[in-house]
Amino acid sequence: MIALTILYILLAVSIIFNGLGVIGLHRFPDVYTRLHAATKCTTFGTIFMTFTIIAYGGVMYYWNPGQDQYLNMVLHTLAALVAILVTNPTGAHALARAAHKIGILPKHAVVDHLAEMEGKK
Amino acid sequence: MNRAKAFVSTFLLSLFVYLFLTLAAGRSMIEGTILWSVEELVLGVSVALIVSAVASDILCRSDNYRMLNPVRWIIMLVYAIPLFIEMVKANLDVAYRVITGNIRPGIVKIKPPLKTDLGITFLANSITLTPGTLTVDVDEENKDLYIHWINVTRKPTKTISGRFTKWIRRFAE
Helix, strand or coil: CCHHHHHHHHHHHHHHHHHHHHHHHHHCCCHHHHHHHHHHHHHHHHHHHHHHHHHHHHHHHHCCCCCHHHHHHHHHHHHHHHHHHHHHHHHHHHHHHHHHHHCCCCCCCCCEEHHHHHHHH | HHHHHHHHHHHHHHHHHHHCCCCCCCHHHHHCCCCCHHHHHHHHHHHHHHHHHHHHHHHHHCCCCCHHHHHHHHHHHHHHHHHHHHHHHHHHHHHHHHCCCEEEEEEEEEECCCCCCHHHHHHHHHHHCCCCCEEEEEEEEEEECEECCCEECCCCHHHHHHHHHHHHHHHHH
């Protein structure tokens, strides 16, 4: 019963952060701030979703010893977690860099050292 | 000697990945095996041999084999805990900014005290994983990072990278 409650809490956290990511995607003004909302919040939510699956697999493996598909699920979800942690920052960085290279400047920016550095060259 | 080291480290890495992915897959069908069946082990070793013969030149380009030290890998795993704590704090902050719309964006330049490529890569990825900060560009000569920051305040180097560099220096430098 406690295990199920923990599972539901983890799932709720994941859905809340994914929802916040969607709201931020609509509310923020330009591509960079939207990248913050769209990639970071959803990644955090997705990390909690993988935690949910890992906890579920662990609990089921503890309750049904010998049923190795649960252990297998936990390990493959760990591999997916590592893949998320590596690919998400890479993709966000690639999008932001491409946006800056084609000349989209951040809106309402108080400071832009990158444009200053490129302007000097 | 260096080629042998590259071969062995690529072999161990690919064998580890293979065994990790096939751990406990279908054990219940075969009696008397522990975690992997013998066929699985043989296939894993041969696949790892092929991979290391083909890809060891591509994977191990550097001449420095400091990452073979297992202590560095353990510290790298422990580093997930402070990174996760920072992610929680920054996520709550960005959640607050999503709801109130109170942002002060800008691209700042930081000068992290790291020298190696691996350390810079880890720092840039950690910064991007933390909500509110996003690595836009890297100056490869000076190892400077250009960070899009959702709430610009003073002392960007200390505020953004200070919490990560002391950990990253322990395993990547």
